[in-house]
C-alpha cells in the first residue's frame with residue numbers, strides 16, 4: 001500500500017484499515033485522518049504518535065488500559081483482537097503451562113496495583129521467558145518513567161502493525 005492510496009481513503013475506509021493500529025483506540029485513526037495528506041508512510045506513523053504524545057496523562061493512561069493483559073483473561077476467553085491474538089501467540093503466550101500463566105497473572109496484578117494501568121510490552125519483540133522478566137524489572141520503576149516506557153511499547157506495537165498493513169520493513173523499531 002503506498003501513500004497515495006492512504007491519502008485517497010475516505011474516513012470510513014481509513015478507520016476500517018487503521019482503526020486498531022493502537023489497540024482498541026479507533027479514535028486515534030479518526031483524528032489522524034483529518035490531518036491528511038501525509039507526505040510518506042513515516043509521516044503517517046508520526047501523526048499517530050504525535051496524537052498520543054499530545055494527550056493529557058488521563059488519556060495516555062486510557063490508551064494503556066485499552067490493552068489486554070499478556071496471557072490474561074481475554075486470551076483465555078478467546079476475546080483478543082486479531083492483531084493482539086497474533087502478537088501474543090508469536091510470543092508463545094498462548095501455550096504457557098499453568099505455573100507460568102499463574103506467575104504472569106500475579107505479576108500483571110502487582111503491576112496494575114502499583115501503576116494503575118496494565119503492563120504493556122510489544123509482544124512480537126519478546127518471548128515467553130522475557131515477558132515475566134521484563135515485567136518483574138519494570139515493576140520497580142518510578143511511575144513517571146514507567147508511563148513513558150509503556151507508551152513507548154504502545155508505539156512499537158503500532159509501528160509493527162503499520163508495517164504489516166503497509167508492507168514496509170518493520171526493522172526500524174527504535
Ligand SMILES: NC(=O)NC1=NC(=O)NC1=O
Nearest residue numbers: 084087119120121122123
Ligand atoms: N498488555 C500488552 O502488552 N498487550 C499486548 N502487547 C502486544 O504486543 N499485543 C498485546 O495485546
